[in-house]
Amino acid sequence: MEPLLVGVVVAVALVFAFTNGFHDAANAIATSVTTRALTPRLAVSMAAFMNLVGALLSTGVALTIGSGIVTPPPGVAGLTVVLAALAGAIALNLSTWWLGLPSSSSHALIGGLLGAGLASATEVHRDVVVGAVLLPMLLVPLVGFVLAYLLMALTVAVFRDRPYRSTSRGFRAAQTVSASAMALAHGLQDAQKTMGVIVLALVAGGLADGTAVPVWVKVASAVAIAAGTSFGGWRIVRTLGRRVIDLDPPRGFVAESVAAGISYATAVFLRAPISTTHAITAAIVGAGATRGLAAIRWGVVARILLAWVLTLPGAALFAAVFYLLGAALTP
Numbered sequence: 001m002e003p004l005l006v007g008v009v010v011a012v013a014l015v016f017a018f019t020n021g022f023h024d025a026a027n028a029i030a031t032s033v034t035t036r037a038l039t040p041r042l043a044v045s046m047a048a049f050m051n052l053v054g055a056l057l058s059t060g061v062a063l064t065i066g067s068g069i070v071t072p073p074p075g076v077a078g079l080t081v082v083l084a085a086l087a088g089a090i091a092l093n094l095s096t097w098w099l100g101l102p103s104s105s106s107h108a109l110i111g112g113l114l115g116a117g118l119a120s121a122t123e124v125h126r127d128v129v130v131g132a133v134l135l136p137m138l139l140v141p142l143v144g145f146v147l148a149y150l151l152m153a154l155t156v157a158v159f160r161d162r163p164y165r166s167t168s169r170g171f172r173a174a175q176t177v178s179a180s181a182m183a184l185a186h187g188l189q190d191a192q193k194t195m196g197v198i199v200l201a202l203v204a205g206g207l208a209d210g211t212a213v214p215v216w217v218k219v220a221s222a223v224a225i226a227a228g229t230s231f232g233g234w235r236i237v238r239t240l241g242r243r244v245i246d247l248d249p250p251r252g253f254v255a256e257s258v259a260a261g262i263s264y265a266t267a268v269f270l271r272a273p274i275s276t277t278h279a280i281t282a283a284i285v286g287a288g289a290t291r292g293l294a295a296i297r298w299g300v301v302a303r304i305l306l307a308w309v310l311t312l313p314g315a316a317l318f319a320a321v322f323y324l325l326g327a328a329l330t331p
Contacts, residue, residue, distance in 0.1 A: 005079045006205035010198055012086045014224040017194040019093045020105040021051065021228020024190060026236040027102075027259070027280045028183035028229070031252035034241030037175035046176075047183040048230040054187025055222030059213045060271035061189060065196025066203075067211045068128040069110060070117035078204030080326045081120050082197060085112035088319025092311060100235040101307040104275035107137065108315040109193050115316025116323040136274045137312075140262060141282035148258045148286030155250055156290060171249035178256035185263035186276045187225060193273055194221040240281065243300045245288030255283040278308065 028050070029043040038046065072078030089105070089112040096103040110133055117124045159167050198217045202208035241247060247255075259279040266272040281304060288295050 002075060002079065002205045003207070005076060005083075006201055006207060009079055009083050009086070009201040009205075010220075012083060012090070013194050013198050013201065014220060016086050016090050016093070016109065016197075017191065017221050017224035018228035019090055019097070020190050020194070021048075021225040022231040022233040023093045023097045023105050023228075023236065024186060024277060025229045025231070025233035026240045027186050027276045028179055030237045030240035030280075031247055031256055031284065032175045032179040033237060034247045035172060035175060035249045035252045037172040037249060037252065038179060043179065044230055046180055047186075048226040050180050050183035051187035051191065051229045052222045052226040054184040055191030055225060056218055057184075057188055058267060059192060059195065059218070061192035061267050061273045062195040062199065062213050063211050064128070064132055064271050064273055065109070065113075065193050066199040066213075067196075068125055068132060069113045070125065071123040072117070072120075072200065072204050073122065074204055074206060077120065078122075079201060081116045081122055081323060082201045082204060084116040084119075084319045084323035084326055085109070086197060087322040088112035088115055088315045088317075091318040092315040095314075096307055096311070097233065097235060099307075100239045102236050102240050102277045102281055102304060103307040103311045104277045105190060106193055106273050106275045106277075107133075107308075107311045109197065110273065111312035111315030112319035113197075114312070115319035118316070119320035119323045120327070132270075132272045136266060136270075136272045137278070140266070140274050141278045144258055144262055144279045144282030145286035145289070147262075148254055148283035149289050151258060152251060152254045152287040152290045155254060159250070168249045171253045175249060175253050175256065178253045178260065181260040182256045182263075182276075182280065183229075185260040185267070187222065188267045189263050189274065189276050191221045191225045192267070194224065239300065239304075240284065243297060244281070244284055244304075245291075245296055247284070247288075251284070251287040254287045255280060258283040258286070
């Protein structure tokens with residue numbers, strides 16, 4: 001039964017990666033599509049390809065997810081924990097996608113692991129949760145906002161006396177690079193989380209005895225998130241690209257550059273599973289704030305912040321319910 005259940009968990013993990021792709025596609029394409037730096041079709045194709053490439057570059061975040069959040073017991077009990085965590089994360093992703101809210105797929109998955117872990121009395125590594133999840137969850141939006149505000153203020157000062165149209169054309173062209181960098185960063189961060197969960201399932205099912213990520217897991221996770229990204233996630237694109245601030249090419253370029261830089265640094269140097277959604281949203285707000293606080297649609301921002309606050313506990317609750325149902329049905 002265990003090999004069959006491992007196969008089910010792997011399949012559900014790839015479904016999660018697919019939902020992650022279309023849920024978070026806006027992170028890479030919202031600004032460039034809104035400013036018309038890229039056509040929607042080209043933006044989606046570019047984002048899917050760069051997600052695929054980014055997913056194959058590193059495994060540091062996968063190791064944190066695969067061994068640092070929870071340690072499920074071996075066998076069916078542990079696989080039920082992982083399956084419930086994935087189901088909770090998928091349920092949260094679909095809920096916030098339907099509402100058009102840019103919530104964090106990463107925190108949905110981590111919340112799912114915590115909820116299923118607590119419901120099953122599985123060992124939860126609280127020090128890792130605090131250091132690698134909760135602290136970055138608080139710091140990333142703050143850092144993203146401040147860096148984007150400062151970089152945008154510097155950009156405004158440097159280009160103040162330049163013709164607006166030619167400057168906008170230049171930044172629109174530059175957004176091709178920054179949007180690609182953001183898509184690469186999303187693949188680098190988010191696909192690794194699926195890899196980590198699959199490794200967790202392989203260990204629980206007795207099919208692996210370490211934290212190394214097999215090549216087939218890397219490829220399958222990369223393809224799944226790229227396939228999801230190709231669907232575009234247009235509900236959330238509209239929220240990020242049009243409803244938070246009125247984006248122009250310079251602010252789009254700055255927001256993407258800052259968010260991509262934060263995502264790279266945390267993935268490569270800290271192995272921290274941060275939210276690329278938090279990074280890009282905070283950077284958009286920071287870049288927009290250089291026009292004055294009135295330029296920001298605070299009602300939309302408030303809804304986004306509420307979604308952020310509810311993501312971890314919401315996914316945890318979904319996962320706990322799924323675990324209890326699964327445990328009741330498992331002989």
